[in-house]
Amino acid sequence: MAGRRRVRGSGVSGRWAVPGPLFAPLCVPLVVLLLVGLVACGGRAGADSARADVQRVLDRRAAAVLDHDASAYAATGSDAGYAAVRAVPLAGWSYRVTGLHRSGDSATADAELSYRVDGYDKAPVTVGRTLRLARDGGGRWSVTSEKPAAKVGEQLWDQGTVRVVRGAHSLVLGVGQSDARLRSFAELADGAVPAVSAAWGTDWAGHVVVLVPKSLEGMAGLLGSPASAYRGIAAVTTGETGGGAKAPADRVVVNPDAYGLLGQVGRQVVLTHETTHVATRAHTNGATPLWLSEGYADWVGYRETGRTPAEAAPELQQVVRDGDVPEALPADGDFGFSGDANRLAQAYEGGWLACRMIAERWGEVKLDAFYRAVGEHRTRPGAVEGALRSVLDTSLEQFTADWRAYLRAQLG
Template sequence: MAARRRTTRARPGSGVRRGLPGRGSVPSAVALALALLVGCGGNAAPDAARADVQRMLDRRAAAVLERDGTAYRATEAPTSSVAGQLATGTAEFVNLRGLPLAAWSYDLTAFDRSGDRATAEAALRYRIRGYDAAPVTAVRTLTLVRDDDGAWQVAADEPSEKGTEQLWEQGRIRAVRGERSLVLGVGRSTEVLREYAGLADRAVPAVTEAWGEDWARRVVVVVPESLEEMAGLLGSPASGYRGIAAVTTGEAGGSAKASADRIVVNPDAYDVLGGLGKQVVLTHETTHVATRAHTNAATPLWLSEGYADWVGYRGTGRTASEVAPELQRVVAEGRAPAALPADSDFGFSDDSGKLAQAYEGGWLACRMIADRWGEGRLDEFYRAVGGHGKREGAVEGALKEVLNTTVDEFTERWREYVRAQLG
């Protein structure tokens, strides 16, 4: 979400014919030429304010990295500088002290000045030490003022319309390191965050055993204080995540050098789960982190979500009826599904039963592949689908190439498997 810088060149003055001045007339001729150039829109000196602001933001970034509160406050305007706005940056500076940063920088992407006031948009880029291979970008809207000495300062630093809230805007961050995880929380005790780290540390090797070692093999888990704060981090209404225990953010189909994913927990839903449920959720989301580079527009949700559930439940000893109660119910009613779940079946709606059936159907499809063709073939099939790059023909090609079957044959075998497992 970074905007590109644009450079605008001033147009030279038009229609100005310069004669050769006579001896002794140079000053008046030069003055006349300058007057004509100004009047005809000649090259104006560029406003240095933008460059001054960028240098101030560079100092602000250095202060964050060096944990230098004095230097940071020097970039902050007094709270009275802009009516109705508070410079909350100082509090946020304290909040993010717990974040182990490897990089923090601002790239000014838009600038609009009016006298001693200005508004700007900046791409804030940061990396967490040991976890982010590339910077995470947050788009910020800045309100700027110039003090009596001509120095620009930040009066307000907020998410832009293109951006989302950041964890440090919600409160002071606590960071707990596990062996293979980093847990960042707000409003949670260190003891509680250690429990998350323990679950994440068990999820990473479980995913590696199923998927392989071609991923970072470490995860960042973000634990906000409530569902509302979770929604703020994701930039969506809270109603869309009610009942969803966690989600994984990141760029689907990204390269191995792309920025690390974040597993964002909905504490309202996660905290009511039992021990097994919490472990399955974190293992499921960790699977999304591991498979991200092979997941793209070609990958149907029944495969990406079904595979993540398959890894989550792998080795737990849970039976099909225990994992897929909603699908078992419709099978008992004689309404077994005729087709694999469509992407639209995974949409959040008031019909929670339909959503559960979609997840359960995807899980059984992946479980069937592992049972019939082997776990290695399941992984190969997943990678082959993503390797196609686009949806059309991806599943069909992978079914033929990896499993030596067709969509119709695979669907019929899945229907029989569902009835056999849940009937």
């Protein structure tokens, strides 16, 4: 916000107090300047007053959400969103007005909404929101609508009334889903959490929040991307990598359309995979290649299923049997959702088999140590090479050759 400019006035001294025509031309500009300064200050004061009034309205609105007070919420304006968010267990909910654009008795407010899900979020999730307001004859502002800010993903309650199911290690929030289906996701998540802790350890939150929108389009709306980017993707995990213990919590966002095509084992593998991302997030950053982060998540997901490489890596098996063994570990670009589906599958399978090889040859403890060592480097150049030397006592060239031989042995 621009600083407030200070208007400095000048008095008319005795030497300007001369009679005749000379007085007016010298005096009038000074009077005009003073009036302009007063008007400018008055306009700024009015804008500041309106912004403060709107902030107070939003403060009352936020308090009503936390207090589950429908009447108090309605007193701040439109109550269209109250029922949608009412069931969500919240430990915090607040708005901060960042900009106000007025046109007579209507206004548009830019605001930051910060909220925490009770028992799950260690720090607030902050998202941009746009609110429209109207002023009545008594000068009182009220909210007429609220929506995500431009280029910002939706919140689940923007899509309809949220239903909530609690599991032993999970909280499942859904829109347009039956309680029975939401319970099935809670059961999968409750199975995923101990499986992840058994592989990775217990130095993470030990619980997960799962969002189940009504459709693929709903999933895309939550992620702020086109639906075409996630067609065929069963679930994704949001959250800032490398954020540490106080970073806003991850959310596992489900694609109900794709999820319905999976069998029971596939559904469990997917939830365990995504929960692994939640557990490892603090040790995952720009230094971590996707073959490692995605491969490790798949390794944990398949760890207790008994699935063989031929069963879990059919796309990669085909190219290996065709004599086209990959020359290098999968690149980050191979994991793009909007690219070739076979290439994407081969990238995931290649990363999984790299992690599987480490676990078999060096041991699971070394696999975890390797993952953490890469993340400790913080930047990509030298991260994998350094961790390979310090943890596995090998080089990238030798590791790649070993991986290619492993593919032939497991898939040939």
